[in-house]
Structures are given as structure tokens and as C-alpha cells.
Amino acid sequence: MSKALLMPLTPSTKSQNKTKKMLKAKKKLWSPLSERLLQTRTLSSTICGFLQNQQQYLSNSQPHSLFPFSPYNNNKKSQTSSSSGFSSHFLNFSGKSFCSAQSSEKINLRCWNCNAESQNAPFLVCESCTTIQPVDHSVDYFQLFDLENKYEIEEDHNLQVKYQNWQKKLHPDLVHSKPEKEREFAAEQSARVIDAYRTLNNPLSRAIYILKLEGVNVNEEETVSEPELLAEIMEIREAVEEATDYQALKEIQSLMQEKLQDWSISFASALRGHKFEEAKNCIRRMTYYDRVNEEIVKRL
Amino acid sequence: MLRQLASKRLITQRIQILPRFYHEKVIDHFNNPRNVGSFDKNDPAVGTGLVGAPACGDVMKLQIKVDDTTGEIVDARFKTFGCGSAIASSSVATEWVKGKQMEEVMTIKNTEIAKHLSLPPVKLHCSMLAEDAIKAAVKDYKTKRAKSNVDSEAEPAVKAAQA
Structure with missing residues (x-):
């Protein structure tokens, strides 16, 4: 018992990796060891059905762990896979993304430093040795912040807090004494997290980004002549230029923010309905209003 | 220490490079834009081109004043809210269209x-x-003129009908 409790972190994570290998090989192992399984079943204090036993049996057969039923091992298991064990583990990663090929890839992610397998969905930092991992571009910005892939982000998601938490783990200052390889990873990862935060935090850039994820690019080169909109923007820009006092600028700014909000609501509904042309139109309008806003900020 | 010095030198180098990012002609047009301003857009001799770049949110207004009989552009004005290049482009455009x-x-x-x-x-x-703005201005002038021609042609017709 005491030996199992004192076991350092690394071998136990290694043994978990082995668990997964064993799972793959479970069919082979199944029949000859079925008798032992029955034994463990009677010994186990927390029987959560057949599948849990299966996992315990597997850990039992690990060479590292002499005491498979130690509280330590049980805890570790309930952390990685929820109480229903093996089956929920499977559900977990097949539900995360709809592409099965992608999910199997993710499962195989390992730390380049200590070789421990990733346990959290966006694998940016190794949980075992806190080493920063190379950038994985298949992880999009929404996944990075554990958000649903949808346009509206509710306030309670605390994007800023999540962003700060990443920086606490990824900031280049944390690894200044580490090898160059990790310093590079830290620079790239933290830059990407900054970009992700900025992109998602601004309604306009978030709109452009989410359309990009849908495979729709907002054409940068096209010049659209929408006389009414352009006349309106021209008028607003002139008003900003001619505004002499703080109050006047503030008034225009609040008007712009109102318009931005209105159009971002229209964008969200266009996106939900997969009306991409309409969504692009909303983005165009938002770009103009956002630009006016920028100009006001410069002058304030 | 050395690294700090090196980075400082890098920064100063960058500052030196920065102004060279724009060509001197752009800077000239940006600092002394030609033909800034507006004509009355309701003037029948004026054509107004209003265009925008949705990607960056820039807007450009280019106006031409046309001699009705010769079809020559006698004057041009522009007003652009955008980057230095957009301002310089429209400034050049107004210079080029004059007298043509x-x-x-x-x-x-x-x-x-x-x-x-x-x-x-x-x-x-x-x-x-800028190219689109020129075209839009000419188009606007022509539609205006066609409309006034229709109106002026319609007037005698009405008179004839009355007579």
C-alpha cells in the first residue's frame, strides 16, 4: 500500500499509457485472464459495473503497480476517466469532435519532453512536467478557450480569465532558463493565445474568424458600391472630423457601438441560417462602423 | 546587457526603416493632398463617385466637374477617409483626370x-x-445628364401636346 502511494508521478502516468495499450490489446488478453478478473471483482470495494472492473483488471496486470487497489490508483482513475470508466472514456473523445480520425490523433498526443500522454483537450502544456508543447494548428481558437463553436459568447465564459490562465502557463518569461526548443514553443503558443483572445474578444474579428472556420473567406480586395451605406459612412466620418469636443465624439461613438451591436445580432442569425452572403454583408457593415470607432478612439 | 543593447539597436533600425515603407510620392500626396474638398453633388455639371473598401472600412469620394459642351473634366475634388495609400491614390487620380x-x-x-x-x-x-471612384464619378455624371436630357426632351413634348 505504502509503496503505491509513494510512487512518483511519472511511472504512474507511464503505467496509464500502458493501460491504453492494454485496452487495445484487451481482446487478446481477455480469455486467459478472465479468472483473475473474477477475483478482482470480489475484492474491489467500489464496483461500478462490468466496465470498471475491466479497467481494474487491466491495471492489475501492470508490472509497475504491486497494489492495484490502493486509493491512489483509484483516485487517478477517476480523474482521467469518469466513474463509468472505460466506456465513458470512449464517449468523451468521440463526442468532442465529429471527425473520428481527428479524435484518434488527439488521443495519441504525447509530451515531447516526458512522453506523458495528454489528458486535457487542448494540449498546450504537459500536465506531468509542465513543459510547453509545440503549437497544434488543428486546435481552433474556440477549442483553445473551451468554448462552443458559435458566434455568441456569454459573459459568464470569462474569456479574459481563461486567457490569463493560459498565459500563466505559457508565458515566455516562465521558460527563460529552459532549452531553446521550449522557449520557441512558449513564444509561439503565447502569441497564438494572444491572437486567439483578441480575435474572439472583438465581435467583428470573431465574426470573420467563425466564417473562416466555415470555409467562407471575406474577400479583401473587392470594392462594393453600396451608395446608401457609403453615403452614411461618409457623413459619419465627416462628422467625426468636424467634431470639436469630447462630448460630440462620445455621442458618435455610442451610436457606432449601437450599430455594431445591431449588425452583430444580424450576423449571428445569418450564420445560424447558413446564409453566408448575408453574413458577409453584416461583416462589411461592421467593418465600416468599427473603422469609425477606431478613428474616434484615436481622437479622444 | 548585450542583448538589451542589441535589441535597442534593432528598434532604432526599425524606426529608420519605417518612413521608407511608403514611397516619397505617397508621403508627398499624403502631406500635401491635391484637390481636397467637395462640390455640390446636386450640381448637374458634377459627377460624384463614392466607393468603399469593405476589408478595411475606407471610404473615398471623388467628384468631377464636367464642361457640358466639350465633355472635358475641368475640375476634380476628393475626400478620402483611409490609409495614406488611399489618400495618395485619390489625390493622384484627381490630378490625372483634370483636363481630360x-x-x-x-x-x-x-x-x-x-x-x-x-x-x-x-x-x-x-x-x-481610386480607379473605381473615377469610373463611378463618370457614370454618375452620365446618368444625371441622361436624366436631365430626358427631362428637357420631355418638356417640349408636353408643351407640344398642350399646343
């Missing part, structure tokens, strides 16, 4: 403006904006 026939200015290509200002590839869309 409407048909002639329709052939002005954005590549010529870009070449004149040595615009980098990322700023090509600014010159595109």
Missing part, C-alpha cells in the same frame, strides 16, 4: 496609379479604389 475627356479617364488603370506611387502589393486595393 471622360472617355479618356475611363481607361485609367489602378496599376498605373500604383506604379506611379510605387505602392506595395498589399496596398494595391487602395489604387483599385
Whole structure:
């Protein structure tokens, strides 16, 4: 018992990796060891059905762990896979993304430093040795912040807090004494997290980004002549230029923010309905209003 | 310490490079834009071109004043809210259209403006904006004129009908 409790972190994570290998090989192992399984079943204090036993049996057969039923091992298991064990583990990663090929890839992610397998969905930092991992571009910005892939982000998601938490783990200052390889990873990862935060935090850039994820690019080169909109923007820009006092600028700014909000609501509904042309139109309008806003900020 | 010095030197180098990012012609047009201002857009001799770049949110207004009998562009004005390249492009455009026939200015290509200002590839869309603005202004003038012609032709017809 005491030996199992004192076991350092690394071998136990290694043994978990082995668990997964064993799972793959479970069919082979199944029949000859079925008798032992029955034994463990009677010994186990927390029987959560057949599948849990299966996992315990597997850990039992690990060479590292002499005491498979130690509280330590049980805890570790309930952390990685929820109480229903093996089956929920499977559900977990097949539900995360709809592409099965992608999910199997993710499962195989390992730390380049200590070789421990990733346990959290966006694998940016190794949980075992806190080493920063190379950038994985298949992880999009929404996944990075554990958000649903949808346009509206509710306030309670605390994007800023999540962003700060990443920086606490990824900031280049944390690894200044580490090898160059990790310093590079830290620079790239933290830059990407900054970009992700900025992109998602601004309604306009978030709109452009989410359309990009849908495979729709907002054409940068096209010049659209929408006389009414352009006349309106021209008028607003002139008003900003001619505004002499703080109050006047503030008034225009609040008007712009109102318009931005209105159009971002229209964008969200266009996106939900997969009306991409309409969504692009909303983005165009938002770009103009956002630009006016920028100009006001410069002058304030 | 050494690293700090090195980075400082890098920064100063960058500052030196920065002004050179824009060609001197762009800076000249940006600092002393030609023909800034507006004509009365309801004036029948004035054509107004209003264009925008949705990607960056820039807006450009280019107006031409046309001699009704000769079809020559006698004057031009612009007002652009945008980056330096957009302002320079529209400034150049107003200079180029003055004294020319409407048909002639329709052939002005954005590549010529870009070449004149040595615009980098990322700023090509600014010159595109200027080209579109010229075309929009000419088009606006022509539709206005066609409309007034129809009106003036319609008037005698009404008179004839009355008589």
C-alpha cells in the first residue's frame, strides 16, 4: 500500500499509457485472464459495473503497480476517466469532435519532453512536467478557450480569465532558463493565445474568424458600391472630423457601438441560417462602423 | 546587457526603416493632398463617385466637374477617409483626370496609379479604389445628364401636346 502511494508521478502516468495499450490489446488478453478478473471483482470495494472492473483488471496486470487497489490508483482513475470508466472514456473523445480520425490523433498526443500522454483537450502544456508543447494548428481558437463553436459568447465564459490562465502557463518569461526548443514553443503558443483572445474578444474579428472556420473567406480586395451605406459612412466620418469636443465624439461613438451591436445580432442569425452572403454583408457593415470607432478612439 | 543593447539597436533600425515603407510620392500626396474638398453633388455639371473598401472600412469620394459642351473634366475634388495609400491614390487620380475627356479617364488603370506611387502589393486595393471612384464619378455624371436630357426632351413634348 505504502509503496503505491509513494510512487512518483511519472511511472504512474507511464503505467496509464500502458493501460491504453492494454485496452487495445484487451481482446487478446481477455480469455486467459478472465479468472483473475473474477477475483478482482470480489475484492474491489467500489464496483461500478462490468466496465470498471475491466479497467481494474487491466491495471492489475501492470508490472509497475504491486497494489492495484490502493486509493491512489483509484483516485487517478477517476480523474482521467469518469466513474463509468472505460466506456465513458470512449464517449468523451468521440463526442468532442465529429471527425473520428481527428479524435484518434488527439488521443495519441504525447509530451515531447516526458512522453506523458495528454489528458486535457487542448494540449498546450504537459500536465506531468509542465513543459510547453509545440503549437497544434488543428486546435481552433474556440477549442483553445473551451468554448462552443458559435458566434455568441456569454459573459459568464470569462474569456479574459481563461486567457490569463493560459498565459500563466505559457508565458515566455516562465521558460527563460529552459532549452531553446521550449522557449520557441512558449513564444509561439503565447502569441497564438494572444491572437486567439483578441480575435474572439472583438465581435467583428470573431465574426470573420467563425466564417473562416466555415470555409467562407471575406474577400479583401473587392470594392462594393453600396451608395446608401457609403453615403452614411461618409457623413459619419465627416462628422467625426468636424467634431470639436469630447462630448460630440462620445455621442458618435455610442451610436457606432449601437450599430455594431445591431449588425452583430444580424450576423449571428445569418450564420445560424447558413446564409453566408448575408453574413458577409453584416461583416462589411461592421467593418465600416468599427473603422469609425477606431478613428474616434484615436481622437479622444 | 548585450542583448538589451542589441535589441535597442534593432528598434532604432526599425524606426529608420519605417518612413521608407511608403514611397516619397505617397508621403508627398499624403502631406500635401491635391484637390481636397467637395462640390455640390446636386450640381448637374458634377459627377460624384463614392466607393468603399469593405476589408478595411475606407471610404473615398471623388467628384468631377464636367464642361457640358466639350465633355472635358475641368475640375476634380476628393475626400478620402483611409490609409495614406488611399489618400495618395485619390489625390493622384484627381490630378490625372483634370483636363481630360471622360472617355479618356475611363481607361485609367489602378496599376498605373500604383506604379506611379510605387505602392506595395498589399496596398494595391487602395489604387483599385481610386480607379473605381473615377469610373463611378463618370457614370454618375452620365446618368444625371441622361436624366436631365430626358427631362428637357420631355418638356417640349408636353408643351407640344398642350399646343
